[in-house]
Amino acid sequence: MTSRTTQLLAGLSALALIATGCGRGDSGGGGGGGEGAVKTDVGVTAEPCKDTPNLTKGCIFLGTISDLTSGPFKALAVPITEAQKKFWERVNKAGGIDGYGVDVTTYVRDNKYNPETHNQVYQEIKSKVLGLAQTLGSPTTAAIIGDLGDNNIVSVPASWTSAWAFEDVILESGTNYCLESMNAIDYAVEQFKPKSVMAVHYPGDYGEDAAAGAKVAAEKNGLTFEAVETASGQDNQAGAINAVNSKKPDLVILTTGPTDAAVIVGQTAARGFTGKYIGTSPTWNPGLLKSPAGPAFKALYLQSGPWETFTADTPGHKNMRDTLGTGVTGNDGYTAGWVWSYPLQAALKKAVANKDLSREGLLKAVKQLDKVDYEGMLPASAGNFTGDANAGVVRETMIAKPDDASPTGVSTVKPFFVGPTAKDYKFDKPCFQS
Structure with missing residues (x-):
């Protein structure tokens, strides 16, 4: 079904509901017309969410598309x-949300980390x-970003x-992968002075x-730089392995x-x-320490985040740990899911x-949010969506090392910091387009 057809059907359905006097927002302070009414349209029902008996204003449905x-x-x-x-x-x-319940479980779909599948399941729930x-x-x-924009569908990446x-x-x-990598290289320059990246x-x-x-940070620090692209899949890594072993860079920024x-x-x-690796955020999982590669990670690897x-x-x-409960083993997937929700x-x-x-x-x-309370999980300045990207972007990152004693397999060696490259970088377009 095309997006235009979907919009037409949604519009006809809305007209039918209005005609019968039971529009979606017609609950509590809902969108039925009174001075205190809250206007609603798609994804908000008059009926409360299931399992939320104390919330009577209605239910806000949010979708989830993940690699499950x-x-x-x-x-x-x-x-x-889960977080x-x-x-x-x-x-x-x-x-x-002022009496409205939030449902994030009804419309959960698996994308298998495939853009085509992602778009398919998105069309099913949008x-x-x-x-x-x-x-x-x-x-x-990226496969659905145009449609998200066309339909004003606010989404958490x-x-x-x-x-x-x-x-x-x-x-x-x-922060983003771009600034995270800049900080990683600036940290490496400070700590072990690489000459090649x-x-x-x-x-x-x-x-x-x-x-x-x-590349930006390497050039600013006077280091040689080379990029090696590698496809997903254990059988696809021979080229990357050969490149690392033949070129022997002092530092590898790993993004897999x-x-x-x-x-x-x-x-x-x-x-x-014998060089160093610094992996960007999604590269790490605590199970890596228990894998055959565990000793190599302990010897060579640092984790940025x-x-x-x-x-x-x-x-x-x-609050995250208390809510998840004592039966949850530490994994920074939980941390990410929690932070992204604020x-x-x-x-x-x-x-x-x-x-x-x-x-x-x-x-x-x-567009009216100039700050978000992340309960200390991000810097106080984080969450400004009102200005331009250069003013609002978070530039702080941290560095961790493998640690068997930590539930997540890593422990912090450098808390929030901004290196000189990220601090001075003019962020006026996506980095990969520069």
Whole structure:
């Protein structure tokens, strides 16, 4: 079905509901017309969400599209999705969004980290949800970004490409791969003074964004630079392995999935490579320490990231751990899913305060957010969606090292910092387009 057909059917359905006096927002302070009415359209029902008996104003449905079964980021995506479920359960128990419940479980779909599949399942749910609580992946989300914009569907990305800072419908959190890689190289220059850098990366926005940032930082620091693209899949890493072992760079910025990272780090080390790796955020999974490549990671690897790990001492981290419960093993997929949910919560609250919980109203609320309370999980300046990208982008990142004693397999060695390259960088377009 085309988007135009979908919009036409949605419009006819809305007219029919209005004619019978039972429009979607006709609940509590809903969109039925009174002075205190809240305007609603798609994805908000008059009936409360199931399992939220104390919330009577209606139900806000949010979709989730993630890598849940067979893609390279399953080990991260499953805890991301679980953490978001728990985040919104906590919101509902605390009174919801001014009495509205939030449902993030009814419309959960698996993208298998495939752009075509991502678009297919998105089309299945888009007429039923107000927005997306999660759209995992840079290339996968790129497959639907035009339609998201055309339909004012505010969405939370489970990715950090720098392109999201230039999309009004995207509610990103933390720094992007580009600035993260700049900080990683500046940190390396400070700590062990490399002379050569290689970016080993997946194709598409994810890998190319990190490689672009690495190139900027390498050039600024007077280092030689080379980029090596590698496809997803354990059997596809021979080229990357040969490039690392033949060129012997002092530093490799690695931007892959965890399984492919294990192949690359493990096999290059087995063939004598002694340089350093710094992996961008989604490259790591605590299971890597228990893999055959575990000793190589301990010897050669550092992990960069947009926020502190699962065990960090902030109010937000504590609330996350308390809500997830003691049975949860540390995984920074949980941390990411939790952090990503804060700006959408803030935008929904703002939309209800504006009396407009329609898609257009939610997008308007996003553009009015000049800060978001991340409960200490991000810097106080994070969450400014009102100005230009250069002013609003978060530039701070952290560095961690493998650590058997940590539930997430890593512990912080350098808390939030901004290196000189990221500090001075003029962020006026997606890095991979520069």
